[in-house]
Amino acid sequence: MNDQELLRYSKQIMLPQIDVEGQQKIIDSTMLIIGMGGLGSPTALYLAAAGVGHIIIADFDQVELSNLQRQIIHRTSDIGDDKVNSAKSKLLELNPNIKVTIANELVHTDNLSSLIKDVDIVLDGTDNFESRFEINKACVEFQKPLVSAAVIRLEGQISVFKGYEKDQPCYQCLYSQEGSGRENCVENGVLAPVAGLIGTIQALQAIKVLLNLGEQLCGVLMLVDALDLSFRKVKIVKDSECPICGLNLIV
Numbered sequence: 001m002n003d004q005e006l007l008r009y010s011k012q013i014m015l016p017q018i019d020v021e022g023q024q025k026i027i028d029s030t031m032l033i034i035g036m037g038g039l040g041s042p043t044a045l046y047l048a049a050a051g052v053g054h055i056i057i058a059d060f061d062q063v064e065l066s067n068l069q070r071q072i073i074h075r076t077s078d079i080g081d082d083k084v085n086s087a088k089s090k091l092l093e094l095n096p097n098i099k100v101t102i103a104n105e106l107v108h109t110d111n112l113s114s115l116i117k118d119v120d121i122v123l124d125g126t127d128n129f130e131s132r133f134e135i136n137k138a139c140v141e142f143q144k145p146l147v148s149a150a151v152i153r154l155e156g157q158i159s160v161f162k163g164y165e166k167d168q169p170c171y172q173c174l175y176s177q178e179g180s181g182r183e184n185c186v187e188n189g190v191l192a193p194v195a196g197l198i199g200t201i202q203a204l205q206a207i208k209v210l211l212n213l214g215e216q217l218c219g220v221l222m223l224v225d226a227l228d229l230s231f232r233k234v235k236i237v238k239d240s241e242c243p244i245c246g247l248n249l250i251v
Helices: 003-008 019-027 040-050 083-094 109-116 129-142 192-211
Strands: 030-034 054-058 099-103 121-124 146-152 155-161 220-225 230-235
Touching: 019 192, 030 040, 030 109, 040 054, 040 083, 040 192, 054 083, 083 099, 109 129, 121 129, 121 192, 129 146, 146 192, 155 192, 192 220
Parallel strands: 030 054, 030 121, 054 099, 121 146
Antiparallel strands: 146 155, 155 220, 220 230
16 A cells, blocks of 8 residues: 555554455455446445445446436436446546446346456345346355345345355345345335445445454345334345255355
């Protein structure tokens, strides 16, 4: 770290849990954020501010007026621009010391391998189950921690999945592909600060996983009810018959 970086990250370095060694590990890390919407916006901003050295952002969509209520990385002047381009400019403006790589495409089985294979952590901020299942499968295959979050109405949830480990569930242990619902915030709405709350926790969990700090919500689903301001944790059990991470598939 140079003198400017030491000053920029000084308040984190002061923390005994981080120190210079932890900050350097953050700087040396690569994280993939899939989805530059209501969750990806605060997640990306906080990870960039914290000093994650290489952030890869993937999204295929363009900025629309209706996005701006909750997707705080974008501005009115960005309407019509690709979300990844809009987000990249804000992240580099916030922290020019980092590298931002964009993937202006819909994630699918064919391109997930190249996106995921060299990163340290994957953060899923997508709003559909099909993408979530594909991302989960790739994370298990390449043995990458997956920080998955979702938000709808005044509720949110977040968990960390390490399904490649024998005692840890994957996303599909929680939601079967056949029985998953199809609700999303586009059809049901979401209160803007709820997306910010969950996205911020998602960024926090990613840093904690990277540095192996405290409770990391591995095998635990945190449910947040913003109306009651309540937080509840539910244990997720590994499904031995899971087609993605079942015990007979883990070597």
